[in-house]
Every structure is written in C-alpha cells, then in structure tokens.
Amino acid sequence: MKKTVITTWYISLAVSNFLFCVFLPLEVFYTITEHWPFGSLMCKLTSSVLFLNMYSSVFLLVLISMDRCVMVSFPVWSQNHRRPWKARVTVAFVWLLSTLLTVPSMIHRQTTIYGSVTQCFSNYKEISHHRAVAQTRFICGFVIPFLIIVSCGVVLGVQLKNVTLKSQKPYKILASLICSFFFCWVPYHTFILLEMDLKNHSPDVLHTGMKVGATMAAANSFISPVLYVFIGNDFKTTLKQSLTSRIEAALAEDLRSGRFSSSKSKSVEILQKI
Template sequence: MDMDMDYVEYEDYTPDNETENHNITTELMSFKSSQSSLSHFLVAVNIIISLIGLGGNSLVIWICGWKMKRTVITTWYISLAISNFLFCAFLPLEVVYMITSHWPFGLVLCKLTSSALFLNMYSCVFLLVLISADRCIMISFPVWSHNHRTVRKAFGVVVLMWVLSALLTLPSLIFRQTTVHDSVTQCYTSYRDHSRHKAVVLTRFICGFLIPFLIIVFCSSVLCVKLRSLTIKSTKPYKIMVVLILSFFFCWVPYHSFVLLESDLKNHSLDVLQAGLKVGGTLAAANSLISPVIYVFIGNNFKQILKRSLTSRIEDAMAEEIRTGGLNPSKSKPMEMI
C-alpha cells in the first residue's frame, strides 16, 4: 500500500485485500505522479504547522500557566494548547513519512502518530463545547455560576474530557499496523472489515463533529439572545470563543466530508478522494497553530502579559550581562506579572 499521508485510511488498500483490489491499486499508482506537486506543497505546509504550532502553543502554555492568574477559562485554554502541542510534536514524524514513503520509527510510534491527530480532534472539540457551555451558563445563571464555577471543578472536567477523548481514539491504536515490502516499511490502517471501517468513520463524525456542533450552536444561540439584553464591558472573550469555534469547524469540515465519501469508495473518484483527504488532513493539522495566533491578535490581555513578560526577560538578561562585565548598575526592578 502506498500512503502519502497518515490520515488517508483506505481500508480496501491494506495488504489483507491486496488481491481483490489490484485494479484500484493500479489506478492509484497511475495518478501518483500527477499529485507530486500537491504532496510537496503539503509537506511544506506541515513543516510550517509543526514549527509554528510547537512554538505558539508553548507560548500559550507558558503565559496562561505561569504568567496569568489561574481561572476557569485559562484552564480551558491551557488544555487546548497542550492538545495542540502534543499533535505538533508528533507531526515531524509524519512529515518524514510523507517525504520518504518509509516508516523507520516502529509500530508504537506508528500507532501514536496516527492517534495524535484524533486525540487532538476529540479533545479540541470537547473543549470548545466546554467553553461554549461555560459562557452560556455564566450569562444564563450568573448567581449559580458565581457560587459553583471553580478552577478545581474545571480541572476535574478537563480530566474527564481527556479520558473520553483517549477512549474514542482507541481505534487508531488498535487498527494501525506496519508492514515491510522490499525493505520499505509502511504505516497503515487495517480494519480488515468494511463494516468495522464504516463504524469507526461514523463514530468519529458523530462524536467528534455532529453532536458537539449541535451543542455549540445551541449554546451560541442562547448567548446571542442573552447578550442583546445585557451590557457587557468587553466582548473580547466572546470574540475569541467564536473565532476558535469557527476555525475548528472550517479546518475539520473538509476532512470529515471526504472521509465519509471515502467510506463508499466504489462510487467516487479515487484521485479526487485521495487529494481531498490529503488537503483535509493538512487543514485539520493547521487547526493546531490557529489557536495561538488567535490569542496574539485578538486577546488584549494575552498580548499585554506577553509583552511585559518579554520585557522583563530582556531586562534580566541585560542586568546579568552588565553584572558579568564588572559594572555596578542600578538594578531595574522586573515588571510584576499578572
């Protein structure tokens, strides 16, 4: 089986079905060269996603975790950044596989790299549901929210969210396999049964997209109605929430659309499906770098704290440089962090 992207899961192309799907495999090879330009472009995009995603999400974890006061909303955002960071940490392995078509990292990393994408998908969408529901409850039941909305409870909900996300990611760990053909190792998904493949696809779509989407739409509708009758000093938190939600769904809609089409492979064009899944997988990966960009450009508090933190670090570095130079400067007091 030739797999340019780890996300493209052709159940009918696994070695178990190699004989009966010989014609489809031949067709796949015939248009492989025509997609080389797309593959090279997506490799470059994934490298950018990995670099910016690792740096940006590390920054969000640092600012929200150590420089800002711990609140319920920062608990949500830290967890979101950790999810994105973990995915970006595994993405370089996928980039190597995209370039070489050889998987030298072993079976364990084959399973973990594929699982990282779906763990990121579930955890992100569940966190967006939590953020939407949290904002909805704050506006609809302010007194109850003030008395019961605590960081400790938010942390407990986040732990449950991670457990649920891990359980839903199990199919990637179970069905991901490696095989060797002519000294070339391939990392692929072997469902062994079309009905099993379809069940996994539908579960991902329903649990990782449809149900969360309906909950978020409901919460957003309630928020819109309530906010019209209230005077809010700052709408920045709500703007961040809206942009995070929109970015997630715009990034994941193409992937889910093509995966659903791919589950009925015989009735659709193979080259269109593979190209669509490649682009959809890359868009899904891009969601991991969008969050920190949103915080920087929309979140005023985040920008101010980041600026003060960097200024303080520069001041400390300059003071240390002067001290090691043998001078006795007047020490500038670092700026107090929030």
C-alpha cells in the first residue's frame, strides 16, 4: 500500500491490536486454570501489553481525530505540511510515551507460588502506589484523550454541517472505533477505581467485575479490525474478497475522505486533492 499519513495511523493501530492478541492466549489460559506456568518475565509482559495496547490505541485515535480536524479546518496548511515521515515520527513518540506509562504496571507485576499453583498478580506494597497507577491510567489513558477526541468531533461536525461528502465511510469508521474503545474500556476503569475502596464494596463483586472488565477490554482488539474492514459494506460481498484486498480497499476509501462535492471555496478545492 502507498505510504501515507492515514495508512500510517491505521497500520500502527492494527499493530497495537495484533501485539496484544499475540499474548492473549496466555492470559486466557491463566483465567481458566488460575495457574501461571510461564514464568515471571512473561507474567510482566503479558499484563503490560494490555496497557500498552490501551495507551497506544487511544493515543492513535486522538491523532486520527486531530488529523481529520486539521484536514477540514485548515486544508491549505494540511496539504502543505502533512507528510508521511512526520506521521511516522509522531507514531514513534506515541509508542515511546505509551511504553513509559506502562512501566509502572510491569514493575508491580510478579509471581507467587501457593503450593502447586503459581499466581501472576500486581503487588502494590502501598495503597498509594495502587491509587497512583490506577488514576494515571484513568486520566492519561481515558479522560484526557476522550476530551480531545470529543472536541475534535464537535469541530468536525460544525465544519462539515453544510458540506456534502463524497464518502462518509471514513468518518463512520472513526466514530465506530472511538465508540468501541469507549464501551470496551469503561467497565474496566470503573471497577479499577472501585477496587481502591474495598471497605465499601464486596470483594466478590469486584472480582467478577474485574474479569468482565478485562474481557471487554481485550475484546476491543478484535472488534476494531472487524469494524474497520466491514463497516459500510455489504457483508456478503466483503466475504467474497480476500482479506488483503479488503483492507487495501478500506484504506483506499479512507484516502479519498477529503474529497467534497463543492467548489465554492479554495479550501474545498484543495481538500478534493488530498
């Protein structure tokens, strides 16, 4: 596929989801058996990849939302300054930031042996450490990104209100990815915050809630690719095409997202060429 800013965003998002899915079978095995035979290092890595996926996914969604907003609001500047190499540098920074934010989770993850059973869990020596990590995840990995995404969505809505799009599929994809991320991660963050107040909540309820929340969070990595490939297309027609050609077609349609059927202004004319 042609190297563009848009393909850089979405391929990076796909890599994030794929990386998590590679480690997911180990987590599924541990959930079923409640025994971790894979060692301390894999214990740290498997858990950390979940949060690496969370941070990188939401940060990439922020980049995609801001990129859309800039394309529509400042088309002349966008055409002159949007370059694939700049996108790659930005993505590299996002992965670095996501990794740094994931480090605390990796540090506190460890294994403990109880008889013949080995458990992999987060060991916070002080409640303040647990609270700091949970609040950082919630604020940096959820609240702030979604405030930015919603703001960009409002700007896009206002800018595109009186403009006819040749294809609305790219914006449907973006909206679907954002909604799936929101609904998949809200239960997890909710029960993580409730877990910090054990005195007022049942441990059994929190334990069950955490399993449900973690399952839904993991499901986001499977839902995103499905939404991207199939949304806005006839399902039977899509199934007849190869996966590779379907992904390329999806990204190709995304590249044409800036083409508007209006010639009343120079901005619209430039967007037609993006």
